Amino acid sequence: MKHLRILTYVAEVARHGAIRRAAERLNITPSALTRQIQDIEYELGTPIFERVAQGMRLNAAGELLVRHIRDQRADLERVRSQIADLSGVRRGHVALACSQAFVNHVVPDEVEAYRALFPQVTFTVQVRDHVQAVAALTQFEADLALVLQPPPSADMQVLFACRQTLCALMRAGHPLAAETGPVRLRDCLVHPMAVPDRSLAIRHHLDDALARRGTPLNAVIESSSLEFLRNLVLREDAVSLQVPSGIPDDPRLRFRPIDARDLPPMSLILAQLRGRTLPVATAKFADRFAGSLHQRYGAQGP
Amino acid sequence: MKHLRILTYVAEVARHGAIRRAAERLNITPSALTRQIQDIEYELGTPIFERVAQGMRLNAAGELLVRHIRDQRADLERVRSQIADLSGVRRGHVALACSQAFVNHVVPDEVEAYRALFPQVTFTVQVRDHVQAVAALTQFEADLALVLQPPPSADMQVLFACRQTLCALMRAGHPLAAETGPVRLRDCLVHPMAVPDRSLAIRHHLDDALARRGTPLNAVIESSSLEFLRNLVLREDAVSLQVPSGIPDDPRLRFRPIDARDLPPMSLILAQLRGRTLPVATAKFADRFAGSLHQRYGAQGP
DNA sequence: TGGGCCGTTGCGATTTCGGAAACAGGAGCC
DNA sequence: GGCTCCTGTTTCCGAAATCGCAACGGCCCA
Numbered sequence: 001m002k003h004l005r006i007l008t009y010v011a012e013v014a015r016h017g018a019i020r021r022a023a024e025r026l027n028i029t030p031s032a033l034t035r036q037i038q039d040i041e042y043e044l045g046t047p048i049f050e051r052v053a054q055g056m057r058l059n060a061a062g063e064l065l066v067r068h069i070r071d072q073r074a075d076l077e078r079v080r081s082q083i084a085d086l087s088g089v090r091r092g093h094v095a096l097a098c099s100q101a102f103v104n105h106v107v108p109d110e111v112e113a114y115r116a117l118f119p120q121v122t123f124t125v126q127v128r129d130h131v132q133a134v135a136a137l138t139q140f141e142a143d144l145a146l147v148l149q150p151p152p153s154a155d156m157q158v159l160f161a162c163r164q165t166l167c168a169l170m171r172a173g174h175p176l177a178a179e180t181g182p183v184r185l186r187d188c189l190v191h192p193m194a195v196p197d198r199s200l201a202i203r204h205h206l207d208d209a210l211a212r213r214g215t216p217l218n219a220v221i222e223s224s225s226l227e228f229l230r231n232l233v234l235r236e237d238a239v240s241l242q243v244p245s246g247i248p249d250d251p252r253l254r255f256r257p258i259d260a261r262d263l264p265p266m267s268l269i270l271a272q273l274r275g276r277t278l279p280v281a282t283a284k285f286a287d288r289f290a291g292s293l294h295q296r297y298g299a300q301g302p
Numbered sequence: 303m304k305h306l307r308i309l310t311y312v313a314e315v316a317r318h319g320a321i322r323r324a325a326e327r328l329n330i331t332p333s334a335l336t337r338q339i340q341d342i343e344y345e346l347g348t349p350i351f352e353r354v355a356q357g358m359r360l361n362a363a364g365e366l367l368v369r370h371i372r373d374q375r376a377d378l379e380r381v382r383s384q385i386a387d388l389s390g391v392r393r394g395h396v397a398l399a400c401s402q403a404f405v406n407h408v409v410p411d412e413v414e415a416y417r418a419l420f421p422q423v424t425f426t427v428q429v430r431d432h433v434q435a436v437a438a439l440t441q442f443e444a445d446l447a448l449v450l451q452p453p454p455s456a457d458m459q460v461l462f463a464c465r466q467t468l469c470a471l472m473r474a475g476h477p478l479a480a481e482t483g484p485v486r487l488r489d490c491l492v493h494p495m496a497v498p499d500r501s502l503a504i505r506h507h508l509d510d511a512l513a514r515r516g517t518p519l520n521a522v523i524e525s526s527s528l529e530f531l532r533n534l535v536l537r538e539d540a541v542s543l544q545v546p547s548g549i550p551d552d553p554r555l556r557f558r559p560i561d562a563r564d565l566p567p568m569s570l571i572l573a574q575l576r577g578r579t580l581p582v583a584t585a586k587f588a589d590r591f592a593g594s595l596h597q598r599y600g601a602q603g604p
Numbered sequence: 605t606g607g608g609c610c611g612t613t614g615c616g617a618t619t620t621c622g623g624a625a626a627c628a629g630g631a632g633c634c
Numbered sequence: 635g636g637c638t639c640c641t642g643t644t645t646c647c648g649a650a651a652t653c654g655c656a657a658c659g660g661c662c663c664a
Contacts, residue, residue, distance in 0.1 A: 001306070004305065005305070019643095020642080027624050030641095031622075032519070033642095043304065046389055051628095068378065072374055079370040084347075087348045279361060286642095321611060322609080322611080330654085332610090333654070335615095337612090354661095355609085355661045356609085357610065358607090478646075
């Protein structure tokens with residue numbers, strides 16, 4: 001590093017105890033060297049070498065300075081090595097904003113798998129609704145966003161997209177759980193509904209569909225917490241609406257997809273900020289994540 | 303020091319997030335600056351800034367480098383101070399962040415006393431709230447922090463700690479000034495209160511205590527300036543709440559401690575950044591300061 | 605669709621740095 | 635004392651790094 005040049009001069013003079021020998025080692029002339037030493041001594045306001053007939057001896061101030069130079073060089077080397085690590089995939093930080101539906105197993109599974117490979121990579125996972133997630137991208141608060149039904153935005157560059165069919169969720173033993181396969185929405189609506197509130201994309205999607213049909217919604221319980229709704233469904237014969245990727249693997253829970261005639265599938269999007277070059281570790285994670293989502297849910301052109 | 307010039311450039315660009323603003327601060331042109339940055343990035347083999355439309359953002363590598371730069375500068379300052387100490391004259395600089403309560407006499411007295419001994423030592427005193435003061439330490443904007451009730455932080459190394467009892471402050475002639483000794487909080491609350499606002503630790507402390515009792519606060523005046531509150535108290539029969547160390551020696555003012563049953567005492571902390579070796583001048587000042595505080599307020603294990 | 609802000613580039617001027625040689629002083633030796 | 639050999643230092647000059655100026659292209663926002 002260029003800025004250490006002068007300090008290297010000092011160290012070399014100290015090592016050899018003579019300007020001429022140090023100059024030879026450094027491939028410069030003694031004149032250049034003596035001037036640099038004088039400059040430093042002027043800046044420090046005190047000599048750092050004792051001039052003796054045999055050459056230059058460090059004085060006490062010089063000893064302190066040389067130790068500092070050595071420390072400083074070692075620390076810079078450490079930083080360089082850390083930076084070199086960064087440009088690989090071994091180190092780095094991934095900031096992910098995701099919808100609540102994915103905190104259950106999609107994101108944890110993926111983070112765990114990636115950290116098993118690269119334990120030096122750290123993560124920040126923020127739960128945001130579909131609007132705020134996009135905002136997090138544009139404000140550099142997140143590198144990646146995994147969201148349901150995000151509002152269309154030119155700032156977003158889609159890395160993976162697929163469809164998620166909304167499912168009716170109930171406990172085992174619920175009348176609707178007697179059968180499997182698609183269920184009609186009207187068959188759900190006769191039961192007490194425990195639905196996400198308007199802070200969640202699922203609810204917007206549902207309201208849109210119902211409004212088109214003029215069907216009223218019989219919402220007994222609404223909540224901003226999908227986890228709360230699931231816990232409620234376990235306690236009474238209510239029906240909730242959730243996406244499969246948000247439903248935990250619990251033997252007490254059953255879910256059946258809503259018939260596509262009643263509710264179009266929602267879009268699941270993994271995106272980054274358009275035009276941004278992500279750090280290597282983050283880009284690599286995004287790649288693997290997209291691949292893994294593809295394997296889980298199949299493709300759908302971005 | 304000359305060799306830090308380029309590193310200073312990096313730090314300044316990082317601080318301002320833009321080359322042009324940084325160039326203005328450094329009194330050079332943007333072109334010179336952009337070239338230096340590019341040189342460093344070439345030397346490191348990787349960009350340290352992410353170019354965005356609004357300017358320059360540090361990337362992970364840049365974060366590492368900037369932290370190194372800060373450390374390096376602090377260490378050089380320490381060495382310079384040690385060297386100066388060798389030659390007998392102690393010189394150096396002390397950067398102190400303190401709560402507003404101490405600008406009245408605690409800090410000025412101490413600075414004056416120290417400068418009487420070592421006139422070559424210069425001081426920077428920044429007034430920060432208890433949260434920002436800790437941040438100033440971690441960002442190397444301050445060497446020492448003297449604060450009331452700081453949030454617990456692993457980065458802080460406590461050099462001195464004691465308790466400060468909150469006092470009711472009123473003018474001479476106020477009904478409460480008729481007696482001396484502890485006063486109950488409820489006896490204060492019947493008067494118009496002129497209290498610090500929520501930017502000050504005193505108010506947080508007060509709110510906590512009142513919330514626990516469900517007592518409402520009748521805040522006629524609130525201000526972020528303790529000095530303003532004192533001046534107000536001089537003009538009308540209001541009661542303020544301040545710590546003794548912040549109350550000036552003014553014959554027109556009276557203060558009585560709040561009974562410990564109503565308000566627990568607050569903690570007064572002198573701290574530095576953990577693990578940092580302070581320059582000689584700063585360390586000596588910190589020693590003397592801790593001793594002086596001990597003498598004033600008695601000890602209390604850190 | 606301009607205006608304003610951003611970083612970047614080419615080029616000429618300036619400052620800094622390094623090289624060659626001469627200078628000054630001390631140590632060892634005859 | 636004089637000579638030699640070493641040391642660091644100074645002077646002058648050319649080379650190289652650095653900087654300032656003006657212009658360019660991209661982006662955002664009104």
